[in-house]
Amino acid sequence: MKISKHPLLSVLLCLVLIIGLAVGCTSAKPDDQAGQPDQNSTPEPANPNVVLATTTSTQDSGLLDVLLPVFEQETGYKVKTIAVGTGAALEMGKKGEADVLLVHAPSSEKALVDEGIGINYQLVMHNDFIIVGPPSDQANLKNIKDLNEAFQAIADTESIFISRGDDSGTHKKELQLWKDAGVTPEGTWYQESGTGMGQTLIIASEKEGYTLTDRATYLANKGNLNLEIVLQGNKELLNIYHVMQVNPDKFPDLSVPINAEGGKAFVEFMINADTQKIIGEFGVDKYGEPLFTPDAGKSMDDLGN
Amino acid sequence: MELIWQGIIEAFRLIFSGDPEVFGITLLTLRVSGMATLISLLLGLPLGTIIGLCHFPGRKFILSIINSSMGLPPVVVGLWVSIFLWRSGPFGFLNIMYTPTAIIIAQSVIACPIIIGLSAAALQQTSEKIRLQIRALGANKFQYLLLLLGEIKLSLMAAVIAGFGAVISEVGASMAVGGNIKGYSRVLTTATVLEVSKGQFDVAIALSIILCVLAFTVTAILTMLQQKRQGG
Incomplete structure (x- = not known):
């Protein structure tokens, strides 16, 4: 029996070689990136990994692609952006899975701040919702200016309305607006997409329906x-973004501790x-108007006047 | 139709201009899915052999679980691997959530049942006569196993191809445990989802074309390896 010349072995060896080649050549890369910022002038923090939980809108609009390289260059931190709905982002904060949050659902954020989980809570910017x-x-x-009348009109005419239905900041805002208008959105005309804003807009467009969206x-x-x-x-349509760091004292038992310094650095940034100047200029070159209005240092009551 | 053309043109532009981001994403996709397939093979083949050849109580039950796990939805795997890998989870101390390693683990979970199930089925199908013959020729246990695996090499390659195909095309698990982090854990499928939600359809189409070409190329290589030995 010539076991040593067995074809199976050579086939498997080839396979291992091919995959090994693809795997081996770059396997050390991510850690290098995380640990060693590319510029010499950049400081090297003890724990460079910062987990940022944020909403899809900041990522989809491209704002983070502009801001994060500046932050990483200035501070030496490496930001891991997890872009999810506001509901999920807040939940990540609540469980201590994120170090810092950038979200836009002030009423839900309040609960987190009241519990002492969200600290260093700062107003960052706003854009607005539109229908x-x-x-x-x-x-x-x-021809309608009043929001409540507008939502009543959609319900009365049973025009198709596409809701995000994903517990995101935009979805929460929409539910609040229905509530304010005294309408319970039910029926075949009210449809929940369960996806992100971009996808929901496409669905609304295809179905000739209305939807609530952020302008960006x-x-x-x-x-x-x-x-x-x-x-x-x-004024009710303002979409207000806050940043907050997650309180490390609330999660003493985590095997991977909260990166408090990193979170603080991000809030300050x-x-x-x-x-704030970069935020105020973002989008002008592409859309002819800024997508966000910088608001640091203002209070919520100052907005929309 | 215009959109499709734009997408195809964008795909060629991205491929031939050597866009470093797309190149990085493609390489990471190949690395992650290749590694996951390899791990599944190393774990799945021994397990498949045991289930295929040994008789023990509860074997049929285990086989049913394995067979139904072949269609494990990637989002479900993503959710469960997340729960285990989160900072608050039992394996949080490993600190590998939202890394390519986490994607490799999740994809291995997806591919492993496919390798186990298909290799076990193939081994069970080998004829009793061949098994007796090998034994009669005086093969020891190791030689016996090796020869039997040689008998099923076509099916084994098919299992590897199926496993690789399942993991390179999944998006739910990669999104959940990798986090789709730019330049770090973004793979072709999650990048495509992102570009669609950004409304950048031409880029999304381009990425989908790159993904299909990549999947086809790897599968074609594996298929050629599989068919090459058939005559000899």
């Missing part, structure tokens, strides 16, 4: 959509004057 709908505008929202995502997707802005400019 978009098909050009035919069957609920005639373009709408502008970024406008070219692919057959949707128009039908209502905007109300988001509200410093240079960063």
Whole structure:
């Protein structure tokens, strides 16, 4: 028996070699990136990994792609961005899975701050929500200025409304607006997409429905959509972003401790004057108008006036 | 139709301009899914052999679980691996959540049942005559196993191909445990999801084309290895 010349072995060896080659050549890369920032002038923090839980809107709009390299360059931290709905981002904070949060659901954030989990809670910026709908505008929202009337009109005409349905900041805002209007959204016309904002806009466009969206995502997707802005400019439609670090004292038992220094550095970075200037200019080159308004140092009551 | 053209043009641009980000994502995808397939093979083949050849109580029950796990939804795997790897989870101390390593683990969980199930089935199908013959020729246990595995080499390669195909195409687990972190744990499928949600359809189409070409190339190489030895 010639076991040594067995074909199976050579086939398996080839396989191992091929995969091994693909695997071996780069396997050390991620740790190097995390540990060694590329510039000599950059400081080297003891624990360079910062987990940022944020909403999909900050990532989808491209703002983080602009801000994070600056932060990493200045401080030497390496940010791991987990972009999820606001509900999930807050939940990550609650469980101590994230070091710092950048979110936009003030009413839900309040609970976290009250519990002492969210500390160093700072107003960063706002953009606004808008209601978009098909050009035919069957609920005639373009002629309505009052938000409550607008939502009642959608329900009365049973026009299709696409809800995010994902417990995100935008979804929470939408539910609040229905509640304020005294309408319980039910029926075949009210549909939950369960996906992100971009995807929800596409669904609304395809189904000729209305939806509530943040302006940034709408502008970024406008070219692919057959949707128009039908209502905007109300104070209730402000979309306010706060940043907060997760309190390390609340999670003494975690096997991987909260990176308090990293979280603090990120909060400070988001509200410093240079960063606020970048935020205020972001999007002008592409859309002709800024996507966000920097608000550091203001109070919530100052906004929208 | 215009969108498709734009996507195809964008794909060629991204591939031939050597875009470092796309190149990095592609390499990471290959590395992660390749590693996961390799681990599944190393774990799955011995387990498949035991289940395929040995008789022990509860064997049919275990086999049913393995067979139904072949269709384990990636999001479910992603969720459960997340629960274990989170800082608050039992393996939080490893500090590997939101890393490529976490994706490799999740994808191994997805591919392992496929390798176990298919190799066990293939071994069970080897004819009783061959088994007797090998034994009669005086093979020891190791030689016996090696020869039997040689008998099923076509099926084994098919199992590897199926496992690799399952992990390179999944998105749910990679998204959940990798976090789709730019330049670090972003793979082709999660990058495609992101580009779709950003409304960048041309880039999304380009990434999908790269993914399909990559999957096809690897599968073609494996298939050629599989078919090459068939005559000899």
